[in-house]
Amino acid sequence: MIEIEGHYEAKLGHLPTLTSKPTHYCAGCEHGTLTRLIAYALNELDARERTVLVDSVGCSVLAHEYLNVDAVQSPHGRAPAVMAGIKRMRPDLLVFAVQGDGDAVSIGLAELIHAANRGEAITIFLVNNAIYGMTGGQLAPTTPAGMITTTSPRGRDIALTGPPMDATKLVASLEAPAYVKRVLLPVTPTPTADFYNARGSIEGARSIQNAFRVQEMGGFSFVEFVSTCNVNWKMSILASKRYATDVLAKIFPPGLYKDKFGVEKR
Amino acid sequence: MESVTETRAFLKGNEALALGALHTGMNAYFGYPITPSSEVPEVLATEFGNPQYPGFKVFLQAASELEAINMVIGAASTGAKVMTATSGPGFSLKQEGISYAAGMELPMLIVDVNRSGPGLGNLGPEQSDYFQATKGGGHGGYRNIVLAPASVPEMASFPALGFSLAFKYRNPVVILADAFLGQLKEDLTFPEVPAPKFDVSWATTGARGPERHLLLSMHLDLPDQARHSEHLRSKYEEVARVEQRSESLRTDDADVVLVAYGITARLCRRAVGTLREKGIRAGLLRPITLSPFPSKEIAALVERGVQKFVVVELNMGQMVEDVRLATGGRARVETVQRLGGLLPSSLDLVHQVEAMAR
Numbered sequence: 001m002i003e004i005e006g007h008y009e010a011k012l013g014h015l016p017t018l019t020s021k022p023t024h025y026c027a028g029c030e031h032g033t034l035t036r037l038i039a040y041a042l043n044e045l046d047a048r049e050r051t052v053l054v055d056s057v058g059c060s061v062l063a064h065e066y067l068n069v070d071a072v073q074s075p076h077g078r079a080p081a082v083m084a085g086i087k088r089m090r091p092d093l094l095v096f097a098v099q100g101d102g103d104a105v106s107i108g109l110a111e112l113i114h115a116a117n118r119g120e121a122i123t124i125f126l127v128n129n130a131i132y133g134m135t136g137g138q139l140a141p142t143t144p145a146g147m148i149t150t151t152s153p154r155g156r157d158i159a160l161t162g163p164p165m166d167a168t169k170l171v172a173s174l175e176a177p178a179y180v181k182r183v184l185l186p187v188t189p190t191p192t193a194d195f196y197n198a199r200g201s202i203e204g205a206r207s208i209q210n211a212f213r214v215q216e217m218g219g220f221s222f223v224e225f226v227s228t229c230n231v232n233w234k235m236s237i238l239a240s241k242r243y244a245t246d247v248l249a250k251i252f253p254p255g256l257y258k259d260k261f262g263v264e265k266r
Numbered sequence: 267m268e269s270v271t272e273t274r275a276f277l278k279g280n281e282a283l284a285l286g287a288l289h290t291g292m293n294a295y296f297g298y299p300i301t302p303s304s305e306v307p308e309v310l311a312t313e314f315g316n317p318q319y320p321g322f323k324v325f326l327q328a329a330s331e332l333e334a335i336n337m338v339i340g341a342a343s344t345g346a347k348v349m350t351a352t353s354g355p356g357f358s359l360k361q362e363g364i365s366y367a368a369g370m371e372l373p374m375l376i377v378d379v380n381r382s383g384p385g386l387g388n389l390g391p392e393q394s395d396y397f398q399a400t401k402g403g404g405h406g407g408y409r410n411i412v413l414a415p416a417s418v419p420e421m422a423s424f425p426a427l428g429f430s431l432a433f434k435y436r437n438p439v440v441i442l443a444d445a446f447l448g449q450l451k452e453d454l455t456f457p458e459v460p461a462p463k464f465d466v467s468w469a470t471t472g473a474r475g476p477e478r479h480l481l482l483s484m485h486l487d488l489p490d491q492a493r494h495s496e497h498l499r500s501k502y503e504e505v506a507r508v509e510q511r512s513e514s515l516r517t518d519d520a521d522v523v524l525v526a527y528g529i530t531a532r533l534c535r536r537a538v539g540t541l542r543e544k545g546i547r548a549g550l551l552r553p554i555t556l557s558p559f560p561s562k563e564i565a566a567l568v569e570r571g572v573q574k575f576v577v578v579e580l581n582m583g584q585m586v587e588d589v590r591l592a593t594g595g596r597a598r599v600e601t602v603q604r605l606g607g608l609l610p611s612s613l614d615l616v617h618q619v620e621a622m623a624r
Contacts, residue, residue, distance in 0.1 A: 049472045050472040051472060055482075064480055064482070069472075072343040073481065073483050074339065075363060078332065078333075078363070081334075081339075081340065082336045084337050084340060085294070085337035086343060086470075087340075088323075088324045088337070089346045093471060110332075111329075111332070114329040
């Protein structure tokens with residue numbers, strides 16, 4: 001672990017946008033990867049001194065512990081409203097949040113949709129791991145049919161709780177958002193698990209930079225990262241990566257859903 | 267709606283409050299329409315862009331009260347002077363955000379134009395949000411500073427007082443008005459005072475060199491949370507020590523002291539005169555700050571020998587608890603209450619107090 005950390009540091013150099021704290025994220029979780037990718041993008045944009053992170057509630061609530069930028073906490077689901085308040089008052093700031101699927105798609109759906117519909121110049125990164133991670137593995141609006149969670153112990157019955165909700169499609173259906181994208185973030189193992197494809201991280205890094213660029217061009221940007229939660233899915237890390245590729249990516253297809261400013265072509 | 271630029275005006279309480287906020291340099295307003303407070307956003311929407319108020323940068327109608335209070339949190343985190351206005355049902359929804367703002371120590375102004383009853387109730391005046399405003403209202407244990415205007419000129423001047431207290435203590439301030447005050451029209455003059463500047467060195471507007479700012483309401487380490495909560499406690503104690511405000515009318519020689527705020531204080535003012543004519547030495551204590559409650563003033567009256575207080579309020583008995591606490595059981599505390607949006611007539615009030623006084 002320490003060696004890997006050292007290796008990264010050697011490759012990326014010290015990032016002033018990261019603190020020196022080790023993250024609390026579970027082994028195999030994509031939150032750690034995403035944190036580092038965001039830090040990298042902020043650094044590339046030399047944006048640290050004009051950035052405000054809005055903490056959401058969920059596994060990302062401690063994002064300020066790792067990202068070395070100014071930060072404001074928000075109530076569960078309300079990050080987009082807090083971000084709108086900041087951005088309207090200070091359009092010169094780069095404002096973003098990392099929200100989970102429970103935060104953004106369940107309790108905070110109204111705040112997300114209305115911020116998107118107003119085209120607030122903010123950036124939201126949605127970590128969709130199809131379950132409530134921080135609270136211990138309860139049913140989320142994004143949980144696939146049949147998945148066993150602590151509050152759907154016989155598997156999600158869509159007749160009872162509806163089918164999984166697609167936040168990216170909802171946001172992309174609105175006129176105002178400028179950049180809407182979905183990335184499959186986990187590494188994808190080969191059938192023999194001899195090799196892992198890290199395309200997700202590379203695509204993720206690019207999308208994060210594009211999302212920030214879109215915000216600085218005055219647009220609302222939203223990137224969903226289909227992720228894993230091996231601990232609450234009760235799977236091995238390897239099995240969780242396979243599940244993300246084989247099941248989640250079918251329900252939540254990765255792709256570019258909206259790019260008003262054409263940043264992907266530049 | 268005509269744009270009001272005169273310094274003298276004849277306005278509704280809600281309109282006066284909106285313009286008062288602009289005169290004191292409010293930067294941002296976020297809100298959701300609700301009767302009987304909607305003139306506040308209507309006036310502000312009209313005045314938005316008026317060069318007379320160059321500091322007024324943001325007016326935004328939110329999709330809900332939840333969204334509005336969280337936008338207020340966001341704008342407040344930049345060090346802006348920011349306000350929202352609502353009535354009871356919306357005030358309930360805002361409690362979540364107010365609790366976070368208290369935890370993060372964010373200055374902000376929240377106006378509640380109190381209507382009647384639990385649930386939807388009706389649009390008449392009540393003072394039934396007293397507990398919610400003064401005792402915390404949301405989860406987790408905190409105190410708002412609560413101001414109670416009793417006239418249209420005070421509706422206009424209290425935003426300035428509210429912002430100065432909010433920034434001095436980095437704490438949410440509530441202006442608790444009522445449907446009557448919001449809709450009442452009176453004559454007033456806006457004082458020509460420059461918009462004050464406040465220390466906002468704590469704001470989160472981008473890191474400066476190695477230094478960065480965090481506005482957090484979460485302290486996962488138990489001793490950290492204990493330290494933070496103790497810090498809040500000592501702040502609330504200082505506020506209670508320093509900021510109690512009230513107005514006294516003929517209490518110097520009074521045998522019976524009426525205690526009332528807001529619109530009921532107006533009725534009591536008149537009743538005091540009538541009671542005096544009838545030979546009853548009545549006085550009025552009008553709390554201006556409901557939180558901190560002016561307990562010291564009540565204790566001083568008890569010390570001087572006042573034996574009887576009559577608390578007049580438009581609820582089932584809320585402020586009366588604070589009055590009883592302040593008397594320490596050393597005086598009789600009676601109540602006159604009206605519910606459902608009705609006001610007692612001043613004659614009615616006189617009869618009731620007379621019966622209690624004799």
